[in-house]
Amino acid sequence: LAKTTQPISMDSYEGQEVNITCSHNNIATNDYITWYQQFPSQGPRFIIQGYKTKVTNEVASLFIPADRKSSTLSLPRVSLSDTAVYYCLVGDFAMYSGGGADGLTFGKGTHLIIQP
Amino acid sequence: KAGVTQTPRYLIKTRGQQVTLSCSPISGHRSVSWYQQTPGQGLQFLFEYFSETQRNKGNFPGRFSGRQFSNSRSEMNVSTLELGDSALYLCASSFRTDAEAFFGQGTRLTVV
Numbered sequence: 001l002a003k004t005t006q007p008i009s010m011d012s013y014e015g016q017e018v019n020i021t022c023s024h025n026n027i028a029t030n031d032y033i034t035w036y037q038q039f040p041s042q043g044p045r046f047i048i049q050g051y052k053t054k055v056t057n058e059v060a061s062l063f064i065p066a067d068r069k070s071s072t073l074s075l076p077r078v079s080l081s082d083t084a085v086y087y088c089l090v091g092d093f094a095m096y097s098g099g100g101a102d103g104l105t106f107g108k109g110t111h112l113i114i115q116p
Numbered sequence: 117k118a119g120v121t122q123t124p125r126y127l128i129k130t131r132g133q134q135v136t137l138s139c140s141p142i143s144g145h146r147s148v149s150w151y152q153q154t155p156g157q158g159l160q161f162l163f164e165y166f167s168e169t170q171r172n173k174g175n176f177p178g179r180f181s182g183r184q185f186s187n188s189r190s191e192m193n194v195s196t197l198e199l200g201d202s203a204l205y206l207c208a209s210s211f212r213t214d215a216e217a218f219f220g221q222g223t224r225l226t227v228v
Binding site: 041042043044045046087103104105106107108109 | 120149151158159160161162163164172174204206207208216217218219220221222224
């Protein structure tokens with residue numbers, strides 16, 4: 001599994017765009033990049049997944065450069081309720097699920113704090 | 117439709133006791149995975165069940181076990197509890213291996 005590195009914490013303000021970058025230098029050809037969000041005392045929630053270039057859904061955008069060695073989760077116009085831990089996961093397509101028989105591998109995540 | 121349901125939400129046990137946690141997956145989901153989350157170690161994979169069969173297990177001692185029933189509901193058991201077993205235990209279900217996983221709210225276990 002590719003090792004991921006992301007900032008331990010970030011601060012921002014309501015209404016701002018927040019970008020969280022994840023480094024994954026050893027990403028393999030078959031690997032996808034997936035982001036999860038977790039609120040305190042709740043289970044993680046899938047946000048977005050991508051393979052290359054840009055992916056956008058109703059919640060976020062994911063930017064992946066051509067070399068795929070990093071990716072950036074972009075949250076537009078954040079609110080206080082976006083305060084959470086964000087995890088970047090890298091793995092093959094089975095990672096989109098519960099990780100299949102091997103489970104999902106979560107790192108330490110980025111603790112995003114949104115202030116008024 | 118109903119999400120993943122974990123019971124109980126909170127539990128306090130004494131060292132040496134055993135505990136059983138329950139997970140009801142989303143209707144139709146056949147894969148159930150269990151995770152342990154602690155402040156020090158983060159989220160760690162315990163094991164995964166699919167159609168009543170344990171397909172893999174994470175790096176946890178044999179005190180941690182589980183099972184899955186024919187209706188896909190799953191239970192995990194921890195015997196001879198230790199203080200270090202205090203954690204949030206999360207269950208995730210998915211329709212099949214290559215489908216999105218949905219997590220429950222977890223069971224907060226405190227061992228005293």
